[in-house]
Amino acid sequence: MCSISEVVFIMSILSNSLKALAIILGLILSAGSTLIALDAQNLAKSGVKIVNQNSETLADEVVLTVEIEIDNTGYFFDIYGVNITLLIMDNNDNIYDKDTEVIEHIPVGGSETATLSLSIPIDVAQEWQNGNIDLFAKLYFIFWFGKYDYRLIKFGIVGVSELRGG
């Protein structure tokens, strides 16, 4: 049988340990959120670059090639399942072409390049050159932040920009 002082001592340790554990769990969660935000900010700032883009006119179409480099400039999390999709459309939402590339894994400090190729019918390109239609490029950039193959949180960035011509 425990004495009263022993029970008080055990309860005191138990109470303090449980409270400390609850605080530690909360801190781990807050620290994790901060680290994800830091890595996401690094990636947004300098992680995605268009390194090369050119166009080639063939007999019946214009081929646009875009090379996108993705650097995992973060400090803590790997990037998984990167899906880059580029499409060309007009202001009536007619999609002329679409290309997708998937990169499975970019570790911290790693780098990968995606090459996307799109073609527009020559008559559409001419209409655009003459300023009769507007063309837009829509880019989807979707990826997971994770560690040790566990995908924690997914970010997707969608951007639309008008192609300048005419």
Next chain:
Amino acid sequence: MDKLSTTKTFLNTIITFVSLVIAPVYGIAYIESLGIYVPYFDQNTIIILGSIVTALTLLSGITKKGAGATMTFIKYLASAYYSYRAMNMFTRFVLSTPETYGELIIDWGLWLALVIATTLVSGLLASLGKLAEEEKKKEKKK
């Protein structure tokens, strides 16, 4: 209730209200002033759920013994539900101007599960800790 625990409860209540109601509502108002629209954000839900968690924080601070431990656990349950609802509101951010269009989409995935599991485990630990503290006081009195 001693002075120290009254002050602690009062401070916890204020911190909870500021972080669960004031910060999200004004944070979104600021983001929207920058031209970024958050389509799934529901201000009323944030105010109602945030106020409930604040009230439960106050109640768990002022109740003692088994009721206090139960209140603490209920507070963490409400807090986990708040996290679930609030995080699902921050899944789409849209910037749309005549010159540019951009969207940020977030799928909280496993992170949301981690947040909820951690909150529930913390709640269980905190309420057990409170119960142990009461037992300690009871034994000391004997």
